[in-house]
Amino acid sequence: xxxxxxxxxxxxxRTGEKVFLECxxxxxxxxxxxxxxxxxxxxxxxxxxxxxxxxxxxxxxxGYSVSREKKERFSLILESASTNQTSMxxxxxxxxxxxxxxxxxxxxxxxxxx
Amino acid sequence: xxxxxxxxxxxxxxEGDSAVIKCTYSDSASNYFxxxxxxxxxxPQLIIDIRSNVGEKKDQRIAVTLNKTAKHFSLHITETQxxxxxxxxxxxxxxxxxxxxxxxLQVQP
Numbered sequence: 001x002x003x004x005x006x007x008x009x010x011x012x013x014r015t016g017e018k019v020f021l022e023c024x025x026x027x028x029x030x031x032x033x034x035x036x037x038x039x040x041x042x043x044x045x046x047x048x049x050x051x052x053x054x055x056x057x058x059x060x061x062x063g064y065s066v067s068r069e070k071k072e073r074f075s076l077i078l079e080s081a082s083t084n085q086t087s088m089x090x091x092x093x094x095x096x097x098x099x100x101x102x103x104x105x106x107x108x109x110x111x112x113x114x
Numbered sequence: 115x116x117x118x119x120x121x122x123x124x125x126x127x128x129e130g131d132s133a134v135i136k137c138t139y140s141d142s143a144s145n146y147f148x149x150x151x152x153x154x155x156x157x158p159q160l161i162i163d164i165r166s167n168v169g170e171k172k173d174q175r176i177a178v179t180l181n182k183t184a185k186h187f188s189l190h191i192t193e194t195q196x197x198x199x200x201x202x203x204x205x206x207x208x209x210x211x212x213x214x215x216x217x218x219l220q221v222q223p
Binding site for chain 1 (some may be wrong): 120123144146148156157158160163165183185197203207208209210211212213214216
């Protein structure tokens, strides 16, 4: 069974801090994704990666960056956290084909920026 | 703009009734359409998916239908049970999978 592990379930940070959210998958998947989930807005794609050191902007990349130094790990970075980045963040991974393969999600990180 | 539109946003049914959730997409090249269920406090989980070479797929009480001409696909849940209560998301490919805004289904016992 695919396991996608996010490093924290809950995280509280202050405005202006640099925040790192970590995600690890154990199925040798090529693709990894970061979403944020807000009520009424569904899952919005922030960034995705289809290979090590490769990254693509999603629909809402502003204020975020990502890092994929190893195949199994995909990090989301909030360069200077702001209160409007308070949200649930979900990581996902999939086998080859970013457009047409099922995604497997982690449990999410609920991030609060004070 | 909105590439995947999902309706309704909330749906309340009596136990044993059927529930239908509909999504429309804009990219005519889309060829993969999954549905996810997210229970309260849990991760989204894939419940059924369909590829564009078929028009319908069933798995016990759930089914998905696809109308490529009209660019819409629907999730059908028959004989609903309280444990079907959750938020359901559709998705369709753009550069990567794009998700709908979700439907909160409540099944009243």
